[in-house]
Amino acid sequence: MSAHLLDDFARAENGIGTDSGRTARPPATTFQHARRDQNAVSAGLERRLLVWLAERTPSRVNSDHLTLLGFGASFLTGLAYFLARWNSSGLLAATACLALNWLGDSLDGTLARVRNLERPRYGFYVDHMLDTFGALFLMGGLAASGYLDWRVAAGMLVVFLMLAIEVYLATYTLAAFRLSFWRLGPTEIRILLGTANLVLWFRPSTRVLGTSYSLLDFGGCVAIAAMAVMLTVAAAQHTARLYQEERLNH
Numbered sequence: 112m113s114a115h116l117l118d119d120f121a122r123a124e125n126g127i128g129t130d131s132g133r134t135a136r137p138p139a140t141t142f143q144h145a146r147r148d149q150n151a152v153s154a155g156l157e158r159r160l161l162v163w164l165a166e167r168t169p170s171r172v173n174s175d176h177l178t179l180l181g182f183g184a185s186f187l188t189g190l191a192y193f194l195a196r197w198n199s200s201g202l203l204a205a206t207a208c209l210a211l212n213w214l215g216d217s218l219d220g221t222l223a224r225v226r227n228l229e230r231p232r233y234g235f236y237v238d239h240m241l242d243t244f245g246a247l248f249l250m251g252g253l254a255a256s257g258y259l260d261w262r263v264a265a266g267m268l269v270v271f272l273m274l275a276i277e278v279y280l281a282t283y284t285l286a287a288f289r290l291s292f293w294r295l296g297p298t299e300i301r302i303l304l305g306t307a308n309l310v311l312w313f314r315p316s317t318r319v320l321g322t323s324y325s326l327l328d329f330g331g332c333v334a335i336a337a338m339a340v341m342l343t344v345a346a347a348q349h350t351a352r353l354y355q356e357e358r359l360n361h
Contacts, residue, residue, distance in 0.1 A: 146287045151296030161221040164214075174219040174228070178237060181215025184208045185245030189252030196257045199315055202308040205252070209301045212245070217298070239279070246271055253327065258311055263331035270338040277342055281349050292341045303330070 151157075188208040195201025219238070223229045246268060254264035282288040290296050307326055319329040 150294060151290070151299055152294050153298045153302075154296065157217070157298055158221075161218055162225060164218055165222045165225040168218070168222055172222075174223045174230075174234070177215045177219035177222060178241065179215070181212050181217075181219065182241045182245065184211035184215055185241075186248050188212060189248035189250075192249075192252030192256040192258075196255060199312050201256070202258075202312045206305040206308045209305050213298060213301055216242070216245075239275070243272070243275070246275075258315075258325065259327040259331055260325075263328055263335070266335045267331050267338075270335050270342065274338050274342045274345075277345050277349075281345070284353060285349065289345075292345075293337070 185208075188205050191201045191204035191208055193201070195205065216238070220234060223234065250264045250268040250271075253259040254261035278289050307330060311326060316325075319326060324332075
């Protein structure tokens with residue numbers, strides 16, 4: 112993997128133009144890239160892996176194909192959880208679909224940056240609209256699986272969407288797109304969920320610390336509490352920052 116390509120990729124992720132000599136297609140309108148804040152545990156390794164994969168992706172495969180792969184995999188993940196209600200093999204299928212979702216959802220933007228064929232407005236809008244539907248598929252499948260109480264699933268979906276709204280508003284008002292909280296990003300969440308799937312496949316009746324809570328119910332409650340704290344802290348910080356930056360002079 113060439114060093115200059117990794118450097119260009121890192122610069123593009125931070126909203127900085129490159130001078131590698133490649134000719135970029137001019138945007139339809141002036142658009143300001145938001146800075147991408149990504150400090151998840153896996154971020155460095157994941158970035159190198161995605162660039163390596165993008166460099167070896169056949170030319171006939173483009174970013175739209177990968178976006179559709181990620182979206183289709185999110186639907187299949189929910190379907191696999193639904194089928195797990197009757198056959199625990201659905202948990203293994205869900206784990207495989209989560210891996211495919213990672214591939215499509217993570218590689219599409221990297222491929223566009225490596226090929227210098229970015230469509231920032233289209234990509235941002237489509238990617239996150241499909242993520243919204245993907246969250247619905249995932250939580251719906253988990254709620255129907257019998258492994259997670261539907262009320263916990265509904266709570267996770269609501270708080271996730273509220274946190275997503277905060278992130279998108281911050282992206283617009285502060286030009287900073289936050290991809291991770293507390294060193295956890297989408298990749299870490301997929302890994303944790305896949306690990307829980309494997310545990311439940313081996314021991315479907317797993318309880319947490321001898322309590323009556325199932326593994327996914329306990330994890331879901333922790334996720335709701337964590338996302339609620341993330342949302343509250345981020346909203347307070349961003350409100351205070353915007354107030355200071357746009358203070359009225361009486």
